[in-house]
Amino acid sequence: xxxxxxxxxxxxxxxxxxxxxxxAGGGTTGxxxxxxxxxxxxxxxxxxxxxxxxxxxxxxxxMGGFKRLRKIQYEIINLDVLExxxxxxxxxxxxxxxxxxxxxxxxxxxxxxxxxxxAFTLAVHAASKGAKAAVEKAGGKVQIVKVx
Numbered sequence: 823x824x825x826x827x828x829x830x831x832x833x834x835x836x837x838x839x840x841x842x843x844x845x846a847g848g849g850t851t852g853x854x855x856x857x858x859x860x861x862x863x864x865x866x867x868x869x870x871x872x873x874x875x876x877x878x879x880x881x882x883x884x885m886g887g888f889k890r891l892r893k894i895q896y897e898i899i900n901l902d903v904l905e906x907x908x909x910x911x912x913x914x915x916x917x918x919x920x921x922x923x924x925x926x927x928x929x930x931x932x933x934x935x936x937x938x939x940x941a942f943t944l945a946v947h948a949a950s951k952g953a954k955a956a957v958e959k960a961g962g963k964v965q966i967v968k969v970x
Contacts, residue, residue, distance in 0.1 A: 894969060896948060897928040901956055902935030910940035915947070915967070929969045932957075 841852030854861040870877045899918070907923060918924040932944060934952035941961035947969050949957075954964045 895928055896931035897924055897926050898931050898933055899923060899946075900933050900935035901938045901953055904942060904944075905936065905938055905940060908940075908942075910942060910962075912943040912945075914945035918946075932964065938962075 838848055839846055840848035843849045851861065859865060859867075870879050872878070903923060904913075908921060913921075915924060915930050918930065924930055929947035932946050932949035932953040934950055934956050938956045938960040942957055943963045943965070944957065945965045945967050947967055949964050949966065957964050
């Protein structure tokens with residue numbers, strides 16, 4: 823039963839009470855050796871302390887990277903999503919929003935997914951070379967619309 827469980831014999835030991843006098847077996851220096859930084863009271867050192875050497879965190883360059891101010895973040899559509907969700911036909915960004923393939927107001931970029939079998943005529947803001955080639959191979963067309 824669960825309440826009868828006990829540790830294996832000899833597997834548990836009583837804790838040695840260090841620095842409680844010489845007769846107790848751990849007196850005088852209390853297991854800290856003699857002298858030096860480690861033997862003193864309050865010996866804990868700050869996180870990242872490297873013995874007086876300039877710590878790694880202070881040696882790092884102080885300026886971070888930078889963000890491109892005019893970076894365009896596209897909403898990505900893979901061709902396999904179009905293949906699965908839509909019948910062949912003409913689609914622009916507004917129509918893709920209507921059928922809920924596009925969900926945000928970001929510009930739309932077309933990326934290559936699996937093989938495409940339906941002929942789509944797409945008007946999007948950007949497309950990868952592979953996606954363009956795949957759409958044209960399936961008998962469709964990709965028209966690039968300027969980002970507003």
